[in-house]
Amino acid sequence: MNRFFDLPSDLQHSWFGLIGLHLREALLPVLAGLVVALPVAQLCVRFRWLYPPVLGLTTVLYAIPSLAFFVVLIDYTGQTELTVMIPLAVYSLVVLVPAIVDGVRSVPQETLAAATAMGFGPVRRYFQVQLPIAVPAIVAGLRVATVSSISLVSVGMLIGNQGALGNLLNDANIYHRPELAVNSVVTTAALAILADAALVLVRLVLTPWMPRGTRRVRRTRTATARPEPAAQPVLEDAVR
Amino acid sequence: MIRIDSVTKRYPDGTVAVDRLSLEIPDRSITVLVGPSGCGKTTTLRMINRMVEPSEGRILLDGADIREQPVNTLRRSMGYVIQNAGLFQHRTILDNIATVPRLLGWNRQRARARAAELMERVGLDSSLAKRYPYQLSGGQQQRVGVARALAADPPVLLMDEPFSAVDPVVRKGLQEELLRIQDELGKTIVFVTHDIDEAIKLGTMVAVLRTGGRLAQYAPPAELLTAPADDFVEDFLGTDRGIRRLSFFASSALELKTSPIVAVDSTAEQIATRGAGDTPYLLVTDLDGRPLGWAEPGELTAGEIDPGRLLPYGRPFEHGQESLRAALDGAVLSPTGWAVGVDGSGRVVGVVSQQTIGEAIRGAHAEGAAVAAGTEAEVSG
Incomplete structure (x- = not known):
């Protein structure tokens, strides 16, 4: 057990260093995904016909294995973190776009009519009425995207030590130290759970207006269609 | 004044929601648009x-086309x-109510102060x-919805089936509250409902629309009940419009009798004198003058009147305040056929028989007919 945190030097990081790296590689793509998803979702709400093709496109992108992404990207971005993060950002769209669209659409018709009747312009209405009311749905989407992203970072190991905690898996193999694999899996799972809890906290702070006790957790379609990512990062990686 | 000038709304698929509608909506009064679903009232x-x-057509607000000002300025007014x-x-x-003042650029503090003031006005506790x-x-x-609409003190209030989704008891309270607020503020209110009773209760003028968005009749509620323009309006008014019309006749015209009233502590002599009149029953009141019930004079024994054995007196009507409809209702409810008139504090001011109420109704009808004849309206029934 005393060798649990004794990491091989080829990782070039302490355990905490790996955690920091892992969080950066997992969370920045989700943030980037959110920045892209917000306007895309708004376009989908505004022009209904746009939603089905956009949804189809995000699903197709999601179906591209990360290895294939790497092969293409590596010519442009090399063996860098960016090569890992770009696919992760693209994957997050499949959860975030529908979450935001559903959230914005869930605003009751009479609330929208009342806002219009009181003299809200479309922009003001979006930022002051629709977006705040969509926060619970957006956070629900962010939770799935974040947890998924944290588990997927490990795959970066394949392009040369860009998998953060995932690199431990490779080292476990090379140095015949199974405790490193356990470390990788447990730490990744713990990070996922903590990140999820943090997002729940963020929602609680942002939505004092929601009925307590009967909070609806909006589960997006993809959340139930996939195995819980945090619990099985290794399996997930094998599939990719 | 809002003038709707032969306005038509036709949708791209050819549906006509409103068909050449013209209405003059007077200031400082409640104008109700009523009709079945699909009659274009909300449109x-x-x-x-x-x-x-x-x-097609145009809408004028105080003589100016509403399209002349920026749309959000219009809506905020x-x-x-x-x-x-x-x-x-x-x-x-509080922030819900302060919405429009904030949109108009008031600072947060002033908007919230105004919102707090309105909460009080619509009967919401400051807690x-x-x-x-x-x-x-x-x-x-x-109530918050009404307060929010009133926050910037707009001259016009548009109300789209505001009370349809609440239960009847709450709805009645809200309707009375609206009438009270209207008495204080004198807004120009346009009120949409599918409930003809609500229309008659609230409206100064009532516009009945028929399916397809055509105006069937535009009249004060009493005239609507007296002289529906056609079968559609008559049908829409329902079967008991005669009874409902009585709501518009004051009960002050009724002559109340005070002779058949005895207090619960009356002496035998008092009972004998009062019972000797031409009324078959005596109304027993408590010591404060509030009604207890009816009895035949022969059944009353001085000092031993048991309120539990008296005949029920129905629902007393407030004389001069409530209408002939309330008086008739009271008389019909009591097995004696007599209604009890009370004052504001519930003390008996007199009693009146169904027969007397009937005469008062005939009198009121005669008056109504004379007025209607003067305006060349057709009186049916």
Whole structure:
């Protein structure tokens, strides 16, 4: 057990260093995904016909294995973190776009009519009425995207030590130290759970207006269609 | 004044929601648009604040076409109340009410002070200010909706089936509250409902629309009940319009009798004298003068009157305040056929028989007929 945190030097990081790296590689793509998803979702709400093709496109992108992404990207971005993060950002769209669209659409018709009747312009209405009311749905989407992203970072190991905690898996193999694999899996799972809890906290702070006790957790379609990512990062990686 | 000038709303698929509608909506009164679903009443209302643009015709506000001013300026000058209130669930009650003042550029403090003032006006406890809409009952939410519409003191108030989604008891309370607020503020209110009783209760003028968005009749409620323009309006008014019309006749015209009234502590002599009149029953009151019940004079024994054995007196009507409808209702409810008139504090001021009420109704009809003849309206029934 005393060798649990004794990491091989080829990782070039302490355990905490790996955690920091892992969080950066997992969370920045989700943030980037959110920045892209917000306007895309708004376009989908505004022009209904746009939603089905956009949804189809995000699903197709999601179906591209990360290895294939790497092969293409590596010519442009090399063996860098960016090569890992770009696919992760693209994957997050499949959860975030529908979450935001559903959230914005869930605003009751009479609330929208009342806002219009009181003299809200479309922009003001979006930022002051629709977006705040969509926060619970957006956070629900962010939770799935974040947890998924944290588990997927490990795959970066394949392009040369860009998998953060995932690199431990490779080292476990090379140095015949199974405790490193356990470390990788447990730490990744713990990070996922903590990140999820943090997002729940963020929602609680942002939505004092929601009925307590009967909070609806909006589960997006993809959340139930996939195995819980945090619990099985290794399996997930094998599939990719 | 709002003038709707032969306005038509035709949708791209050819549906006509409103068909050459012309209405003059007088200032400082409640004008009700009523009709079955699909009659274009909500569309008409939404054309007044340009949430729907007419295909033909125009709408004038104080003589000027409403399209002359920026659409959001127009909307901020018109309060809007909607079914289910349409409150902003993510804002507190106070901030919901302060919405339009904030849009108009008031600072937060002034807007909130104004909101607090309005909470009081619509009968909301100030302890609710920091709550969120989900913590309020449907009736309270609707009050917030009214307060929010009134916040910037707009001259015009548009109300789209505001009380349809609350239960009948709460609805009655809200209706009375609206009439009280209207007495104080004198807004120009356009009120949409599918409930003809609500229309008759609230409206100064009532516009009955028929399916397809055509105006069937535009008249004060009493005239509507007296002289429906056609079968559609008559049908829409329902079967008991005669009885309902009595709501518009004051009970002050009734001559009440005070002779058949005895207090519960009356002496045998008093009972004998009062019972000797031409009325078959005596009304027994308590020591404060409030009604206890009816009895035949022979059944009353001085000092031993048991209130539990008296005949029920129905529902007393407030003389001079309530209508002939309330008086008739009271008389019909009591097995004696007599109604009890009371004052504001519930003390008996006199009693009146069905027969006397009937005469008063005939008198009122004769008066109504004379008025109607003067305006060349047709009186049926």
